[in-house]
Amino acid sequence: MLNALDGLIPKWKFSHIPTSGVKVTATTKKGTYLVGSFGSDLEFILKELDYPTITDYQKLRRDYGFLLPKGQKFNLLNVSEAVVEYFSKKGGFFNRVNTKWIDAAVKRGDDIILISSKNRIYKKIQLKGNNIKYELTGYGKEIHRLEWKYGYRYDIKTNKMLPLKKENNSKTLTKFNDNKIN
Amino acid sequence: MKTNLKFIKEQFKNIVKTYNLKWVSEGEYGIKVENNKVSIIIESERWESGYILLLFDKIKNKSYLFDEILIEKEGEYDSTDFYLTEEEKIISENLPQNEEFDDYNIYLFRIILEKYAVEILSQ
Numbered sequence A: 001m002l003n004a005l006d007g008l009i010p011k012w013k014f015s016h017i018p019t020s021g022v023k024v025t026a027t028t029k030k031g032t033y034l035v036g037s038f039g040s041d042l043e044f045i046l047k048e049l050d051y052p053t054i055t056d057y058q059k060l061r062r063d064y065g066f067l068l069p070k071g072q073k074f075n076l077l078n079v080s081e082a083v084v085e086y087f088s089k090k091g092g093f094f095n096r097v098n099t100k101w102i103d104a105a106v107k108r109g110d111d112i113i114l115i116s117s118k119n120r121i122y123k124k125i126q127l128k129g130n131n132i133k134y135e136l137t138g139y140g141k142e143i144h145r146l147e148w149k150y151g152y153r154y155d156i157k158t159n160k161m162l163p164l165k166k167e168n169n170s171k172t173l174t175k176f177n178d179n180k181i182n
Numbered sequence B: 001m002k003t004n005l006k007f008i009k010e011q012f013k014n015i016v017k018t019y020n021l022k023w024v025s026e027g028e029y030g031i032k033v034e035n036n037k038v039s040i041i042i043e044s045e046r047w048e049s050g051y052i053l054l055l056f057d058k059i060k061n062k063s064y065l066f067d068e069i070l071i072e073k074e075g076e077y078d079s080t081d082f083y084l085t086e087e088e089k090i091i092s093e094n095l096p097q098n099e100e101f102d103d104y105n106i107y108l109f110r111i112i113l114e115k116y117a118v119e120i121l122s123q
Helices: A038-049 A057-061 A081-089 A093-108 A138-148 B005-018 B068-074 B086-093 B103-116
Strands: A032-035 A112-114 A122-127 A131-136 A152-155 A160-163 B022-027 B030-034 B038-044 B051-057 B062-065
Touching: A032 A038, A032 A138, A038 B022, A038 B030, A038 B038, A057 A081, A057 A093, A081 A093, A093 A138, A122 B051, A122 B062, A122 B103, A131 A138, A138 A152, A138 A160, B005 B022, B005 B030, B005 B038, B005 B103, B038 B103, B051 B103, B062 B068, B068 B103, B086 B103
Parallel strands: A032 A112
Antiparallel strands: A112 A160, A122 A131, A152 A160, B022 B030, B030 B038, B038 B051, B051 B062
């Protein structure tokens, strides 16, 4: 009986406290995008929501709309390791999948909430041979795309990324030169 | 890239004990230890290489990304020779750094914390 109800019971609450401190509520039928860092937030939220995993890379190669999965109220990017591996070999997972996920949200005008702390936007790595690599994390790259491709800005009151308007002209969280835009 | 939990726990057990930190979260992609004054965060990303290595000073509400605490104390530096002993250099060079593991950076982060973050950790 329970199995028959899977996908029908709305999944809209989780106990994990986002590192950005935001109180998350899903407000629209089309679903609210949760953008964040995997290790600090998404890993725990995906588990709690029992979020479906995209396992078919063929689907993602086509014009996949990243619509809200049945029974969910939040739109999260969750794919299998095999899908990651496939796209990593085909030009990079971020450029082939994450970008399309972000683009779909902008196209539909979905609400986008930043669930991870701002201190997860950059990372710094010491490479052997003494070079330091300072770059955007995956979370940072998603914010960068919203800011520099679509003109979105972070709204401190709601923790949302919103289209740029006169009353919302806050500073960007990333710099234009941090990443290439395709 | 999943975190190498076993290696991280081994590396940080002394810091955890010395500064009375508690393991507050632990997943395949990240760990966090903290007390009421500081947090040490080690997180990896699901489809990217490299760790987010972070010391957070709760009193000052300030984050230090990997080596920023060293830079704040000593100014710019351009070599691990600056803060590693000969023995530490040999150990670090033998640790893996590839798409699956980055024990090398975990080790360096631990050394930096032990040598340059004492004031923050013990406040």
